Amino acid sequence: xxxxxxxxxxxxxxxxxxxxxxxxxxxxxxxxxxxxxxxxxxxxxxxxxxxxxxxxxxxxxxxxxxxxxxxxxxxxxxxxxxxxxxxxxxxxxxxxxxxxxxxxxxxxxxxxxxxxxxxxxxxxxxxxxxxxxxxxxxxxxxxxxxxxxxxxxxxxxxxxxxxxxxxxxxxxxxxxxxxxxxxxxxxxxxxxxxxxxxxxxxxxxxxxxxxxxxxxx
Numbered sequence: 001x002x003x004x005x006x007x008x009x010x011x012x013x014x015x016x017x018x019x020x021x022x023x024x025x026x027x028x029x030x031x032x033x034x035x036x037x038x039x040x041x042x043x044x045x046x047x048x049x050x051x052x053x054x055x056x057x058x059x060x061x062x063x064x065x066x067x068x069x070x071x072x073x074x075x076x077x078x079x080x081x082x083x084x085x086x087x088x089x090x091x092x093x094x095x096x097x098x099x100x101x102x103x104x105x106x107x108x109x110x111x112x113x114x115x116x117x118x119x120x121x122x123x124x125x126x127x128x129x130x131x132x133x134x135x136x137x138x139x140x141x142x143x144x145x146x147x148x149x150x151x152x153x154x155x156x157x158x159x160x161x162x163x164x165x166x167x168x169x170x171x172x173x174x175x176x177x178x179x180x181x182x183x184x185x186x187x188x189x190x191x192x193x194x195x196x197x198x199x200x201x202x203x204x205x206x207x208x209x210x211x212x213x214x215x216x217x
Contacts (some may be wrong), residue, residue, distance in 0.1 A: 005122045006033045008051040010042040012060045020055060023111050030118060039063025046076045053122050058085045058092055066095045073100035073200060082121045084114065088131050090138070100200050103127030125168030126205050151211055153195050161188040165201050166208035
Protein backbone atom coordinates (compact mmCIF):
# COMPACT_ATOMS: atom_id res chain seq x y z
CA UNK A 1 0.00 0.00 0.00
CA UNK A 2 1.32 3.41 -0.93
CA UNK A 3 2.34 5.39 2.14
CA UNK A 4 2.52 2.32 4.36
CA UNK A 5 5.06 2.55 7.20
CA UNK A 6 6.99 -0.67 7.73
CA UNK A 7 8.24 -1.04 11.29
CA UNK A 8 10.56 -3.32 13.23
CA UNK A 9 9.81 -3.75 16.95
CA UNK A 10 12.85 -4.29 19.20
CA UNK A 11 12.34 -5.10 22.89
CA UNK A 12 13.59 -7.95 25.07
CA UNK A 13 10.14 -8.41 26.66
CA UNK A 14 7.75 -10.46 24.53
CA UNK A 15 4.72 -8.88 26.19
CA UNK A 16 5.89 -5.41 25.06
CA UNK A 17 6.47 -6.59 21.51
CA UNK A 18 3.05 -8.23 21.43
CA UNK A 19 1.40 -5.11 22.86
CA UNK A 20 3.00 -2.83 20.28
CA UNK A 21 2.15 -5.26 17.51
CA UNK A 22 -1.50 -5.29 18.62
CA UNK A 23 -1.52 -1.49 18.87
CA UNK A 24 -0.25 -0.75 15.37
CA UNK A 25 -2.28 -3.54 13.77
CA UNK A 26 -5.31 -1.30 14.23
CA UNK A 27 -3.68 1.38 12.06
CA UNK A 28 -4.13 0.97 8.29
CA UNK A 29 -0.91 2.78 7.41
CA UNK A 30 1.47 0.85 9.73
CA UNK A 31 2.69 -2.71 9.18
CA UNK A 32 5.01 -4.73 11.43
CA UNK A 33 7.61 -6.48 9.28
CA UNK A 34 9.63 -8.02 12.09
CA UNK A 35 10.53 -8.27 15.76
CA UNK A 36 13.78 -8.63 17.68
CA UNK A 37 14.58 -9.33 21.34
CA UNK A 38 18.12 -7.94 21.40
CA UNK A 39 20.37 -5.41 19.71
CA UNK A 40 22.37 -7.89 17.67
CA UNK A 41 19.26 -9.37 16.11
CA UNK A 42 17.91 -5.88 15.50
CA UNK A 43 20.98 -4.98 13.45
CA UNK A 44 20.59 -8.11 11.32
CA UNK A 45 16.86 -7.55 10.90
CA UNK A 46 17.38 -3.98 9.72
CA UNK A 47 19.70 -5.28 7.00
CA UNK A 48 17.35 -8.08 5.97
CA UNK A 49 14.00 -6.30 6.23
CA UNK A 50 14.87 -2.64 5.55
CA UNK A 51 12.02 -1.20 7.68
CA UNK A 52 11.10 2.48 7.55
CA UNK A 53 11.04 2.86 11.35
CA UNK A 54 12.51 0.85 14.21
CA UNK A 55 10.87 1.07 17.64
CA UNK A 56 13.64 0.23 20.09
CA UNK A 57 14.07 -0.22 23.82
CA UNK A 58 17.43 0.73 25.35
CA UNK A 59 18.03 -1.89 28.05
CA UNK A 60 18.62 -5.08 26.06
CA UNK A 61 21.16 -7.92 25.83
CA UNK A 62 23.63 -8.39 22.93
CA UNK A 63 24.34 -4.81 21.85
CA UNK A 64 22.62 -2.52 24.31
CA UNK A 65 20.14 -0.15 22.67
CA UNK A 66 22.45 2.84 22.16
CA UNK A 67 25.13 0.63 20.60
CA UNK A 68 22.56 -0.95 18.31
CA UNK A 69 21.26 2.48 17.25
CA UNK A 70 24.75 3.60 16.32
CA UNK A 71 25.46 0.46 14.29
CA UNK A 72 22.11 0.59 12.52
CA UNK A 73 22.53 4.25 11.56
CA UNK A 74 25.96 3.41 10.14
CA UNK A 75 24.70 0.44 8.13
CA UNK A 76 21.20 1.68 7.28
CA UNK A 77 21.20 5.50 7.61
CA UNK A 78 17.84 5.82 5.86
CA UNK A 79 16.04 3.97 8.68
CA UNK A 80 14.56 6.23 11.37
CA UNK A 81 14.68 5.04 14.97
CA UNK A 82 12.14 5.74 17.71
CA UNK A 83 13.33 4.90 21.22
CA UNK A 84 10.54 3.57 23.45
CA UNK A 85 11.81 2.95 26.95
CA UNK A 86 11.25 3.47 30.69
CA UNK A 87 14.40 5.55 31.15
CA UNK A 88 14.48 9.35 31.00
CA UNK A 89 17.90 9.97 32.56
CA UNK A 90 19.97 12.68 30.89
CA UNK A 91 22.84 10.31 30.08
CA UNK A 92 20.61 7.83 28.26
CA UNK A 93 18.63 10.49 26.41
CA UNK A 94 21.72 12.30 25.13
CA UNK A 95 23.49 9.05 24.21
CA UNK A 96 20.50 7.76 22.22
CA UNK A 97 19.91 11.02 20.37
CA UNK A 98 23.60 11.52 19.59
CA UNK A 99 23.77 7.93 18.32
CA UNK A 100 21.11 8.85 15.76
CA UNK A 101 17.68 8.16 17.26
CA UNK A 102 15.02 10.37 15.66
CA UNK A 103 12.64 10.21 18.60
CA UNK A 104 12.57 9.34 22.29
CA UNK A 105 9.31 8.29 23.93
CA UNK A 106 8.58 6.75 27.32
CA UNK A 107 6.44 3.68 27.79
CA UNK A 108 3.91 5.64 29.84
CA UNK A 109 2.92 7.54 26.69
CA UNK A 110 -0.62 7.05 25.42
CA UNK A 111 -1.21 4.64 22.54
CA UNK A 112 -2.27 7.59 20.40
CA UNK A 113 0.96 9.44 21.14
CA UNK A 114 3.06 6.39 20.26
CA UNK A 115 1.27 5.92 16.95
CA UNK A 116 1.68 9.61 16.11
CA UNK A 117 5.37 9.42 17.08
CA UNK A 118 5.83 6.56 14.60
CA UNK A 119 4.27 8.64 11.83
CA UNK A 120 6.29 11.74 12.69
CA UNK A 121 9.59 9.87 12.95
CA UNK A 122 8.85 8.25 9.59
CA UNK A 123 8.66 11.77 8.12
CA UNK A 124 12.07 12.59 9.57
CA UNK A 125 10.76 14.74 12.41
CA UNK A 126 12.31 14.90 15.87
CA UNK A 127 9.87 13.50 18.46
CA UNK A 128 10.35 13.80 22.23
CA UNK A 129 8.20 12.76 25.18
CA UNK A 130 7.40 15.86 27.31
CA UNK A 131 9.51 14.55 30.22
CA UNK A 132 12.41 13.91 27.84
CA UNK A 133 12.10 17.41 26.39
CA UNK A 134 12.64 18.87 29.86
CA UNK A 135 15.65 16.64 30.55
CA UNK A 136 17.17 17.52 27.19
CA UNK A 137 16.61 21.23 27.68
CA UNK A 138 18.37 21.12 31.05
CA UNK A 139 21.29 19.22 29.56
CA UNK A 140 21.77 21.73 26.75
CA UNK A 141 21.92 24.90 28.81
CA UNK A 142 25.61 25.62 28.33
CA UNK A 143 27.54 26.38 25.16
CA UNK A 144 31.23 27.00 24.48
CA UNK A 145 33.07 29.77 22.66
CA UNK A 146 34.58 27.28 20.20
CA UNK A 147 31.13 26.15 19.08
CA UNK A 148 30.06 29.76 18.64
CA UNK A 149 33.03 30.33 16.34
CA UNK A 150 32.24 27.21 14.30
CA UNK A 151 28.65 28.36 13.97
CA UNK A 152 29.84 31.55 12.28
CA UNK A 153 31.16 29.46 9.39
CA UNK A 154 27.59 28.76 8.25
CA UNK A 155 26.07 30.93 5.55
CA UNK A 156 22.74 32.61 6.23
CA UNK A 157 20.97 30.02 4.07
CA UNK A 158 22.70 27.14 5.87
CA UNK A 159 21.62 28.68 9.18
CA UNK A 160 18.01 28.76 7.98
CA UNK A 161 18.24 25.11 6.94
CA UNK A 162 19.79 24.14 10.29
CA UNK A 163 16.97 25.83 12.19
CA UNK A 164 14.31 24.11 10.09
CA UNK A 165 16.02 20.72 10.47
CA UNK A 166 16.06 21.29 14.23
CA UNK A 167 12.33 21.98 14.13
CA UNK A 168 11.79 18.57 12.57
CA UNK A 169 11.05 19.73 9.04
CA UNK A 170 11.63 17.26 6.22
CA UNK A 171 13.66 18.16 3.13
CA UNK A 172 10.44 18.56 1.18
CA UNK A 173 9.00 20.93 3.79
CA UNK A 174 12.24 22.93 3.92
CA UNK A 175 12.29 23.21 0.12
CA UNK A 176 8.72 24.49 0.11
CA UNK A 177 9.39 26.96 2.93
CA UNK A 178 12.55 28.38 1.35
CA UNK A 179 11.28 28.05 -2.24
CA UNK A 180 14.21 25.95 -3.41
CA UNK A 181 14.33 22.39 -4.75
CA UNK A 182 14.95 19.34 -2.56
CA UNK A 183 18.33 18.63 -4.15
CA UNK A 184 19.53 22.05 -3.02
CA UNK A 185 18.23 21.36 0.47
CA UNK A 186 20.18 18.09 0.59
CA UNK A 187 23.34 19.97 -0.42
CA UNK A 188 22.79 22.56 2.31
CA UNK A 189 22.17 19.87 4.93
CA UNK A 190 25.32 18.06 3.84
CA UNK A 191 27.34 21.29 4.14
CA UNK A 192 25.91 22.01 7.59
CA UNK A 193 26.80 18.55 8.87
CA UNK A 194 30.28 18.78 7.38
CA UNK A 195 31.03 22.23 8.77
CA UNK A 196 29.74 21.36 12.23
CA UNK A 197 31.41 17.93 12.20
CA UNK A 198 28.12 16.14 12.80
CA UNK A 199 26.92 12.76 11.57
CA UNK A 200 23.17 13.17 11.16
CA UNK A 201 20.12 15.42 11.40
CA UNK A 202 19.44 14.46 15.01
CA UNK A 203 22.87 15.67 16.05
CA UNK A 204 22.24 18.85 14.07
CA UNK A 205 19.00 19.40 16.00
CA UNK A 206 20.80 18.91 19.31
CA UNK A 207 23.48 21.36 18.21
CA UNK A 208 20.87 23.97 17.31
CA UNK A 209 19.17 23.50 20.66
CA UNK A 210 22.46 23.87 22.51
CA UNK A 211 23.20 27.09 20.63
CA UNK A 212 19.76 28.51 21.39
CA UNK A 213 18.81 28.68 17.68
CA UNK A 214 15.54 26.87 18.39
CA UNK A 215 13.59 25.88 21.48
CA UNK A 216 11.76 22.73 22.49
CA UNK A 217 8.44 24.59 22.67
